[in-house]
Each structure stands twice: as C-alpha cells, then as structure tokens.
Amino acid sequence: MPFIIAIDGPAASGKGTIARALADHYGFHHLDTGLLYRATGAKGGDPVEAARTLVPDDLRRNDLRSADAGQAASRIAAIPEVRAALVDFQHRFAAQEPGAVLDGRDIGTVICPDAQVKLYVVASNEVRARRRAEELGADPAEMLAQLHERDRRDRERDTAPLRPADDATIIDTSHISVDEAITAAIAIVDRVRG
Numbered sequence: 662m663p664f665i666i667a668i669d670g671p672a673a674s675g676k677g678t679i680a681r682a683l684a685d686h687y688g689f690h691h692l693d694t695g696l697l698y699r700a701t702g703a704k705g706g707d708p709v710e711a712a713r714t715l716v717p718d719d720l721r722r723n724d725l726r727s728a729d730a731g732q733a734a735s736r737i738a739a740i741p742e743v744r745a746a747l748v749d750f751q752h753r754f755a756a757q758e759p760g761a762v763l764d765g766r767d768i769g770t771v772i773c774p775d776a777q778v779k780l781y782v783v784a785s786n787e788v789r790a791r792r793r794a795e796e797l798g799a800d801p802a803e804m805l806a807q808l809h810e811r812d813r814r815d816r817e818r819d820t821a822p823l824r825p826a827d828d829a830t831i832i833d834t835s836h837i838s839v840d841e842a843i844t845a846a847i848a849i850v851d852r853v854r855g
C-alpha cells in the first residue's frame with residue numbers, strides 16, 4: 662500500500678517547498694495539485710470542459726505561476742463540477758508506489774482522507790505576501806490584497822473549502838527557515854513511519 666502524505670494550507674505558506682523536500686527525502690512522487698486548477702483556469706473557455714479534457718502537457722505551460730493564473734484558478738476551483746473532474750487524476754497519482762506527496766487545499770479533507778500523514782502549513786499574511794512578492798518581483802501590498810482575496814474564496818466556497826483536517830498537524834513557517842520547516846516535517850513523517 663503506498664504511503665500518502667497530504668499537505669494543505671493557504672497560498673504561499675510554504676507547503677510546496679515542504680512537499681517537494683519530503684518527496685525527495687523519501688523517494689516519493691509529488692503532485693502540486695494547485696497546478697491542476699491553474700492549468701484549467703488558463704485553458705479558458707468552459708472551465709468544466711477544460712477540467713474534463715486536462716492532459717499532463719497542460720501542466721507544463723510556463724505561464725501558470727503568475728498571480729493572475731492563481732486568481733483565475735481560485736475562481737474556477739469553486740465550481741463543484743470542475744473539482745469533480747479532477748478527482749480521478751489525483752487518486753491515480755496518490756496510488757503510486759512507494760508513496761506520494763500531494764499538496765493543495767483539500768488533500769487531507771477530501772482527496773486523501775486516509776493519508777498516513779496530514780500536514781497543514783500556515784504563515785502570517787504579511788510573511789506570505791512578502792515571500793510571494795519576492796518570488797514574483799511584485800509589490801508586497803498588492804500581493805497581500807491578492808492573497809486575502811484568494812484565501813477568502815478558498816475558505817468560503819461550499820465544496821471542499823480550505824480547512825485543516827481534524828487529524829492534521831499544523832506547521833507554522835512564519836518564523837522558521839526553509840530548512841527548519843523541512844526538518845520539522847520529516848520528524849512528523851518519521852514518527853508515523855516508525
């Protein structure tokens with residue numbers, strides 16, 4: 662049975678950084694599920710049809726990391742039929758041996774509720790905005806406004822809203838380095854793997 666690590670949290674909290682490092686450390690597969698929503702939003706047209714016809718090549722577009730792509734993703738992510746169309750892909754990915762790390766918004770709550778490890782990564786709004794602004798070369802105040810809007814949409818939607826699973830361990834990266842965050846995550850996984 663594959664070992665599944667589910668990582669959720671708001672935008673720019675550091676979950677992708679931790680997810681990649683865990684996958685590397687344990688030799689697991691890694692899926693940034695945000696890319697599925699970003700690619701669906703970027704395809705344009707009917708979002709439900711775009712999600713149903715998504716192929717791996719769509720995830721390789723080089724314009725998916727922009728702030729605009731993030732905003733478009735969070736709008737189409739509120740549509741239940743879009744989410745439903747992306748479930749199979751995520752389940753197939755999570756079923757790969759020897760294990761998989763999936764990061765997103767609803768991995769521990771909806772996609773992989775039986776994951777052996779669930780992490781919920783947070784950081785203060787100001788820290789997240791500063792990190793994202795540095796990453797994209799954008800204005801921190803503008804990033805803060807965009808993150809607020811995206812988080813609100815993600816938390817308030819009816820289907821699969823952003824929230825920690827009841828059995829998730831919280832990691833707050835506001836005042837710790839990337840290395841410290843990764844070390845904390847590995848310690849949590851190692852405790853479960855024994």
Ligand SMILES: Nc1ncnc2c1ncn2[C@@H]1O[C@H](COP(=O)(O)OP(=O)(O)OP(=O)(O)O)[C@@H](O)[C@H]1O
Nearest residue numbers: 672673674675676677678792796834837838839842
């Ligand atoms: N603990 C940390 N200390 C300092 N910088 C960090 C830390 N964790 C992540 N970062 C930086 O913050 C930025 C956002 O991190 P990351 O992409 O991992 O966030 P995310 O939660 O996956 O975001 P998104 O949901 O938008 O994909 C990156 O530039 C990353 O290098």
Ligand SMILES: Nc1ccn([C@@H]2O[C@H](COP(=O)(O)O)[C@@H](O)[C@H]2O)c(=O)n1
Nearest residue numbers: 672694695696698734735738765766767
């Ligand atoms: N499991 C997920 C993953 C992402 N979303 C939506 O996509 C947007 C972009 O995600 P990033 O992780 O790349 O920032 C995000 O704001 C969510 O609206 C989702 O709903 N479920």
